[in-house]
Amino acid sequence: MSQPIIEFKNLNKTFRTKSHIAEAVKNVSLRIRKGEIYGIIGFSGAGKSTLVRCINMLEKPTSGSVIVDGVEVTALSEKELRKERKKIGMIFQQFHLMPSRTAFDNVALALHGLGLSGQQIREKVEKLLTYVGLEERMHAYPSQLSGGQKQRVAIARALAADPKVLLCDEATSALDPQTTRSILELLQRLNRELGITVVVITHEMQVIKRICDHVAVMENGEVVEEGEVFSIFADPKQKITRDFINTTSNLSEVYGLVEREDPLVSLSPGEVLAMLRFQKASVSEPLISSVSKQFDVVCNILYGDLDLIQGAPLGGTVVIISGKQNKVTESLRYLEEKGILVEVIKDARVSDQSIA
Amino acid sequence: MQEFLTKVLPNLSVRVPEFQKSIVDTLKMLGLSGSFVFLFGILLGVVLILTKKGGILENDILFQPIDKVINVFRSIPFVILISLLLPLTRVLVHTSIGVKGAIVPLVIGTVPFFARQVEAALSEIDQGMIEAAKAMGMGTAAIIFKIYLREGVPALARATTITAINLLGLTAMAGAVGAGGLGDFAIRYGHNRYMTDITWVTTIVLILFVCLIQLVGSFVEKRSTH
Ligand SMILES: Nc1ncnc2c1ncn2[C@@H]1O[C@H](COP(=O)(O)OP(=O)(O)O)[C@@H](O)[C@H]1O
Ligand SMILES: [Mg+2]
Numbered sequence: 001m002s003q004p005i006i007e008f009k010n011l012n013k014t015f016r017t018k019s020h021i022a023e024a025v026k027n028v029s030l031r032i033r034k035g036e037i038y039g040i041i042g043f044s045g046a047g048k049s050t051l052v053r054c055i056n057m058l059e060k061p062t063s064g065s066v067i068v069d070g071v072e073v074t075a076l077s078e079k080e081l082r083k084e085r086k087k088i089g090m091i092f093q094q095f096h097l098m099p100s101r102t103a104f105d106n107v108a109l110a111l112h113g114l115g116l117s118g119q120q121i122r123e124k125v126e127k128l129l130t131y132v133g134l135e136e137r138m139h140a141y142p143s144q145l146s147g148g149q150k151q152r153v154a155i156a157r158a159l160a161a162d163p164k165v166l167l168c169d170e171a172t173s174a175l176d177p178q179t180t181r182s183i184l185e186l187l188q189r190l191n192r193e194l195g196i197t198v199v200v201i202t203h204e205m206q207v208i209k210r211i212c213d214h215v216a217v218m219e220n221g222e223v224v225e226e227g228e229v230f231s232i233f234a235d236p237k238q239k240i241t242r243d244f245i246n247t248t249s250n251l252s253e254v255y256g257l258v259e260r261e262d263p264l265v266s267l268s269p270g271e272v273l274a275m276l277r278f279q280k281a282s283v284s285e286p287l288i289s290s291v292s293k294q295f296d297v298v299c300n301i302l303y304g305d306l307d308l309i310q311g312a313p314l315g316g317t318v319v320i321i322s323g324k325q326n327k328v329t330e331s332l333r334y335l336e337e338k339g340i341l342v343e344v345i346k347d348a349r350v351s352d353q354s355i356a
Numbered sequence: 357m358q359e360f361l362t363k364v365l366p367n368l369s370v371r372v373p374e375f376q377k378s379i380v381d382t383l384k385m386l387g388l389s390g391s392f393v394f395l396f397g398i399l400l401g402v403v404l405i406l407t408k409k410g411g412i413l414e415n416d417i418l419f420q421p422i423d424k425v426i427n428v429f430r431s432i433p434f435v436i437l438i439s440l441l442l443p444l445t446r447v448l449v450h451t452s453i454g455v456k457g458a459i460v461p462l463v464i465g466t467v468p469f470f471a472r473q474v475e476a477a478l479s480e481i482d483q484g485m486i487e488a489a490k491a492m493g494m495g496t497a498a499i500i501f502k503i504y505l506r507e508g509v510p511a512l513a514r515a516t517t518i519t520a521i522n523l524l525g526l527t528a529m530a531g532a533v534g535a536g537g538l539g540d541f542a543i544r545y546g547h548n549r550y551m552t553d554i555t556w557v558t559t560i561v562l563i564l565f566v567c568l569i570q571l572v573g574s575f576v577e578k579r580s581t582h
Contacts, residue, residue, distance in 0.1 A: 056491055085493035096488035099582055100507050109502065110492045141582035154488075161493070 004031035004067075005165060005197045006038075006055060011064035013050050024050040025061070026221040032214070037191050037198045039208040039229070041244055042218035048201040051218070052167050055199070056088045057081055069164055086114070089158030089196075093170035095150040097142040103129060103153045104138045110160035128156040132186060148179035155186060159194075166190070168200045172207060184211050205248040209233070209309055217241050230310045234279045249305045251275060254318045258346055264302060265346065270322050273346035274332065277316035278306075279339055287338055288319070295331040297323030316341075325349045367551035375554075378541035379561065384455050385527040385537055386565075389462035390520060396467045397519070398512075400426070401474025402500060408475075412486065412499060426468040434465050434526055438533055458535030462526055470519040477511035478504050509580040517573030521566050528562065538562060 013025040024047045032038045040048045053059040054066050057073055065074045073084055097106050107125045116124065129138050132152040142150055151171060158166055168187065172180040188211050191198050200212060208215050208229060215232055217225040217240060225238045236242045246252045254275060257265045265273055276288075288299050304317035321328050328349055336342050362369045400422060406412055407419040432440070438461040445452045445460040481504060489499050505512075531539025538558050546555030 058487060058490060082493045082495055085491060088491070090488070090491040092484060092488065094482075094484055096482065096484040098485060098503065098507055100509065100580060112494070112498065112502070143582055157492070167491075 003034055005034040005069050006030075006032040006199070007067040008051070008054070009065045009067070011051070011054060011066065012062045013047075013054065013059060014062045023221050025054070027064075028221075028223050030216055030223060030226065032197065032199060034197055035191070035195055036213040037188070037200060037211050039200045039202060039212035039215040040218060041202055041205065041208055041215060042240075043203060046218040047221040048218055049169050050221075052169060052199060052201055055165070055167060056085050056090060086161040087163050088165045088167060089161070089163035090167040090169070091151065091154045091158050091171045093173045095142070095147075095154045095174075097150055097153055097157075099142050102139045102141055103134060103145065103156075106142070106153055107157045107160055110157045114161060124160070125156075128159055129153070131159070131190075132156045146179075147175050148183060151175065151179075151183050152186065155183075155190070159190065159196075163196065165197045165199065168198065170201055170203070173202070173204070180207070181210075187211060205244045209248055209307065213310065217244065228310070230312055230314060233309055233314050234277075248307075249315065250303070251277070251305050251316050251318065254302070254345060265320075267320065267346055267348040268322070269348055269350045270325070270328075271348050272321045272328055272332070272344055273318070274321060275316055275318050275343045275345060276335060277341040277343070278314060279341050287335060287340065288317075291331045291334060295323065295327045295334070297321050297327050297331050318345075365553040365557065367545060367549075368553050368557055371545070371554075375541065375557075378536065378538050381455050381535075382524075382527050382531075382537035382539075382565075385458050385462060385530065385535065386520070386524055388455070389459045389466065389527075390523055392459070392463045393466045393470050393519065393523065394516065396463070397470030397474055398505075400467065400471035401478060402504065404471065404475040405478040405504065406496070406500070410483070412490070412496060426471055429464065429468040430472070432465075434461070434529055435533070437461055437465050438530065453534045454536055458527065458530040458537075462523065462530060465526060466519060466523050469522060470515065473515035473519055474512065477515045478508045480511050481507050510577045513573050513576040513580065517569055517577075520569045520573070524562065524565055524569070 008028050008030045011025055011028045012023075015022040015024055026047075028051060040051065042048050050059055054061050055068060055073070057066075057076070061074060065072055067073070068084070068088065071084060073081065076084060098109065101109065104125055107128055108121050111121050111124060126135070126138070129135055132155050134149060134152050134156065137145060137149060142153070145153065155166075166187070171187075172183050175183060184207065187198055187200070190196055200207060202208065212229050214227065215229050216223045217232075217238060219238075219240050225232065225236070225241050232241060233245055236245055254265065254273070258273070267273060288301070291297065292299050298321070300320040300322070302318045302320065304315065306313050306315035306317075308314075321331060323331075332342050332344070368375060404419065404422060407415040407422075429437075441461045441464060442452050445457055448460055449456045451457045485503060485507065486499060489503050494502065527535070527537055528539030528542070531537045531541070532543050534540070538561060542555055542558035545551040546558060
């Protein structure tokens with residue numbers, strides 16, 4: 001694995017208030033690779049923000065360490081920390097722009113203290129605002145900008161000091177789906193073009209699916225599952241991960257249909273209702289039609305949900321397969337051999353004798 | 357015209373120079389003590405906001421005493437404060453009467469009020485903005501001057517307006533105990549010698565001052581709100 005740019009080692013953060021103790025982060029060890037987009041997903045209160053805020057020490061960990069680009073930030077003095085923070089950009093759900101300043105001045109503020117001349121600052125700010133697509137709105141105040149435009153200003157501001165890492169705390173959670181899409185595209189672009197490592201916090205699996213390379217799933221302060229996005233989607237181990245994945249897919253709706261005894265899933269004798277899920281990145285073969293031919297069964301696709309994740313198709317279909325009992329059974333086994341995850345949801349197979 | 361004024365304002369028209377001096381005295385008291393109040397009030401308000409719980413320099417040892425002293429001073433009625441402060445006033449300005457003598461009690465009586473107003477104004481600033489500033493690598497001084505005292509301008513303008521109007525009221529009260537100014541003028545003639553025309557005109561002048569302060573305050577607030 002390539003050099004990690006961020007590393008958490010046995011990180012703990014406990015908040016103590018008069019009334020109670022909150023273990024926001026519990027013994028987290030993670031490595032985030034240079035140049036990737038890393039997602040952290042979890043429900044509200046899972047500890048995502050606290051974990052990420054330990055990267056730039058907005059939150060001081062109770063124990064454990066965080067290393068950013070070779071520097072142990074948990075061991076820095078206030079002064080060293082201020083310098084280090086310039087290398088770590090951050091954007092927020094509520095943007096946190098300064099309302100008394102124009103877009104231009106908001107970005108310029110982040111260049112304060114870097115020893116640039118007025119001319120250099122002007123050029124840099126213009127370049128940044130152009131990069132995020134706001135060259136037309138440079139002199140607008142935040143109150144005159146839409147949510148998406150505000151987030152673009154915030155991104156330009158976060159990029160001002162040429163950071164190596166960009167932290168995004170629910171950066172798209174206050175935005176509509178279309179704006180979310182364009183902001184995610186911008187994050188992807190700056191990741192690819194500028195080589196900035198991006199850490200994305202979200203409670204939406206769609207965000208992970210669209211742009212992340214690796215993902216960590218958090219629950220009650222712990223990382224319960226971690227890995228490459230494709231393999232997590234293809235083979236989730238934890239229930240919470242499956243729940244998150246189900247929010248992005250309609251495949252699981254079949255269970256509701258069965259429960260409600262919907263006519264769509266009522267089977268005639270000899271039929272099997274099954275969910276077929278593609279697990280590997282190599283499902284280009286026309287498996288369903290070849291099964292139909294090879295085993296002389298009829299495959300009726302009720303619906304499907306296929307998606308591209310990290311450039312590879314992933315998803316599945318819900319089908320009704322009908323035919324002779326042993327042929328149906330053989331075709332299911334064949335599909336499994338081809339690496340498809342087969343789940344029989346409802347079975348009305350009958351023995352060959354009774355059909356005959 | 358002259359005749360008309362003499363008829364309507366019989367007592368004032370023969371005391372115009374004294375009236376003018378009392379206006380100047382009031383303005384002097386307001387300007388001088390106001391400047392000190394503004395300076396110390398902002399200073400204390402900023403210290404409070406920085407050191408209170410959740411502030412960027414959270415520090416109970418500093419916050420608690422300041423907080424308590426402000427509460428104590430705010431609960432002392434101004435007339436009593438004036439006599440309590442007499443010895444201090446004499447030491448500081450070598451007199452306890454006139455405009456100079458009034459400055460000390462006016463400042464000490466108003467700073468606690470203004471400091472609280474400043475604290476309230478600055479706590480309107482979204483904590484997220486402070487977080488963003490910290491994440492940008494800004495230090496304490498930059499956060500004070502570039503965020504609190506910049507983004508807080510509209511709320512600070514409001515706080516300053518209220519305080520200035522309050523202070524104007526107190527200068528009139530200080531007048532009652534020998535500080536000079538419009539309050540003194542009104543009490544000496546209007547109240548003690550039943551010269552109602554003087555009471556009325558003084559009141560109108562004070563109302564005009566209040567309106568002027570309001571106007572300037574609203575203007576600053578509007579100009580700084582985007
Ligand atoms: N400043 C704080 N004081 C006390 N408890 C906190 C503080 N910040 C977060 N917490 C608690 O820590 C837990 C994790 O919070 P957070 O990291 O914000 O979760 P997430 O970002 O996943 O929604 C929550 O139970 C929250 O109540
Ligand atoms: Mg959060």
